[in-house]
């Protein structure tokens with residue numbers, strides 16, 4: 001579409017839409033709507049909708065408020081103090097509102113409160129019931145509150161949060177909900193209030209349910225919800241998106257969504273994606289300066305209605321991620337110029353086949369203005385299905401690897417997968433991360449608990465071994481000189497005890513070394529099997545434009561994240577689309593061990609020695625051990641060096657045939673591992689020398 005034909009821009013912010021819808025809105029035809037950049041203008045004097053949080057003491061009101069609006073990690077709510085007076089919190093997000101947190105013990109019927117002032121302007125009453133506790137008293141209070149409120153504000157939305165359901169079984173949750181609904185309906189009907197409409201939500205701060213419930217509560221307060229839904233419906237059908245949410249990214253509340261049913265998984269993955277983008281921005285973002293400048297500069301490019309590829313340049317407030325299962329997540333900032341303070345954003349999920357046929361988005365990504373940089377998103381769990389992935393971003397949000405320093409564990413993962421060569425590695429230093437969300441992201445880097453426990457296990461096993469050994473030495477030196485003086489019976493039992501102790505010692509030592517070697521060789525095996533390219537001499541930019549843009553999204557086949565299906569696609573093709581861990585599937589957990597090692601970054605030499613070719617001893621073909629004896633690959637896994645290496649390589653080949661090195665059962669495999677070009681040259685030189693010497697003789 002030519003610039004002149006660009007649809008007329010709405011000079012009316014979304015916030016004003018919702019708070020003062022009186023001026024006529026333009027037709028919500030999606031193809032004619034453009035997004036406005038720049039901060040939301042504040043509407044002075046506009047009333048803020050008020051949400052009342054009520055419930056018994058310790059039912060979880062303050063926790064909900066802290067987790068949703070202050071990004072407090074759920075576990076930290078354990079230390080929240082009891083509320084003693086009404087806490088009024090203004091929440092300035094996509095839509096400004098106030099949350100009033102009432103102390104559990106307060107009795108506002110005692111005549112000291114101006115009930116009309118409290119209830120008359122209230123948008124919603126959220127009544128929190130602790131589902132893990134006895135709730136009959138809470139129900140009585142709820143019924144009284146509803147009756148009181150009906151006098152002042154009969155149109156108020158009553159939302160009951162049946163809270164703390166994380167500790168309950170599914171059946172129990174539903175039974176509890178059924179019971180609460182039944183009792184409330186009966187009680188209110190008896191009192192003549194049978195027309196009161198109450199909504200019930202099962203919530204917990206330990207999952208996304210609380211955000212989802214809050215989203216539903218907030219949505220009911222939006223006068224223009226229907227318009228927003230229409231806009232999203234249009235967006236979805238025009239761009240052939242599966243699902244679109246309008247998020248307030250700071251609270252992760254979705255303000256509106258299209259009319260297709262919300263499935264929890266889509267909502268969760270979008271929330272997680274927002275966390276990732278915010279975290280990445282926190283670490284690697286740049287100062288975007290005055291948002292009004294950005295707005296002016298990008299204004300002409302941000303029209304959703306444009307069909308011209310050049311007009312379709314993504315402004316820098318957007319991000320695309322292609323998942324390994326083929327899904328594409330698209331996060332687009334609207335109404336605000338800064339990533340850090342996103343007012344709201346549209347997220348779409350689409351499948352690539354549909355995505356490619358979507359006229360606008362395809363052009364946008366395959367045209368000359370495709371995002372020229374990729375930002376690597378890394379995970380320490382590549383073989384558990386979540387592999388290093390890519391967030392395609394605009395050219396401004398690029399990683400400067402020379403100035404940013406990454407922790408050794410991370411660079412190790414990147415090097416191992418060929419994304420960063422050892423020479424690119426700087427000393428480990430990560431810019432400080434202060435984002436309050438950082439503890440709540442989806443699988444962040446690693447299994448910290450795992451690595452801790454495995455290190456502890458190893459240390460404890462060693463300690464135990466040493467203690468037992470000392471014990472044996474002491475006992476032995478005690479028994480032998482005394483033996484002639486003690487009875488045969490007692491000396492026998494002592495010897496039995498000694499044998500047991502010795503047995504324990506051997507087992508402890510074996511466990512200790514098994515852990516150590518298992519990990520070490522798993523890494524070597526993986527390094528060989530994945531055929532990591534040698535980038536030590538290749539100085540081409542590692543994070544430059546991707547050559548693979550089949551679907552228009554920057555990214556290569558090896559660098560995708562699969563959040564939804566944490567199983568490699570090859571396994572899915574074999575009908576194993578489950579999310580079980582290798583141990584659950586009865587497979588040896590080499591890769592987790594390897595990841596633990598990678599995360600610890602301590603058992604590996606920091607210089608990349610772990611990527612060195614295996615020693616000739618290790619390069620023997622599968623099926624023959626170091627002494628030339630045949631063995632079966634399944635034998636002795638975890639005991640001898642060669643079986644571990646071979647088994648890991650076989651395992652990797654089985655999981656990733658497309659990236660596999662030559663079959664480990666062939667002699668060529670051994671030679672391919674043992675002989676690189678230098679070795680061959682050395683060998684030729686030696687042969688030549690030997691020939692010369694023979695000639696001289």
Ligand SMILES: Nc1nc2c(ncn2[C@@H]2O[C@H](COP(=O)(O)OP(=O)(O)OP(=O)(O)O)[C@@H](O)[C@H]2O)c(=O)[nH]1
Nearest residue numbers: 058059060061062063077078082083104164204205
């Ligand atoms: N298991 C579980 N515990 C929760 C949940 N929400 C809150 N809690 C815990 O419940 C306890 C009480 O939480 P608060 O938020 O202080 O309760 P309150 O309703 O504000 O209490 P008052 O201020 O005394 O009225 C804390 O230890 C929280 O960690 C939840 O969803 N699940």
